[in-house]
């Protein structure tokens with residue numbers, strides 16, 4: 001009985017340790033998202049963790065780089081592959097503040113990343129369960145385990161604040177154009 005209790009306690013402890021670890025790395029992804037924010041880009045950030053260490057970071061630079069490929073995940077996947085000297089990222093976990101789009105979910109499957117941790121969902125474009133779940137198509141040769149809603153509040157608040165500011169800026173611009 002005592003042993004059973006200890007076992008379930010250890011399990012609980014492991015569970016909360018894993019949760020804390022996921023939150024810790026999501027905070028790092030949020031730091032990346034802030035870099036995008038500072039460039040007036042939609043604030044999306046990503047980190048890739050290998051053997052308990054962050055090996056790659058990335059943030060959205062779509063406007064800055066004038067490229068539809070410049071998503072946070074793609075940039076981090078490129079860096080991680082370079083760092084490990086392998087296109088296969090089989091022992092990595094990818095953390096991203098917003099649910100990946102179809103391109104990034106595709107790159108996650110292509111790079112064999114086994115685990116993806118997502119901050120907030122993207123109902124209109126997300127491909128990790130919202131519009132589609134490209135990370136869990138049994139007909140493909142690889143699937144990734146997905147954990148969603150880690151630090152969801154922080155991640156979605158940052159997005160909301162960004163779009164609120166963007167709308168206010170656009171309104172101001174319109175006003176100043178009208179008064180010219």
Ligand SMILES: [Zn+2]
Nearest residue numbers: 071101103104
């Ligand atoms: Zn994407």
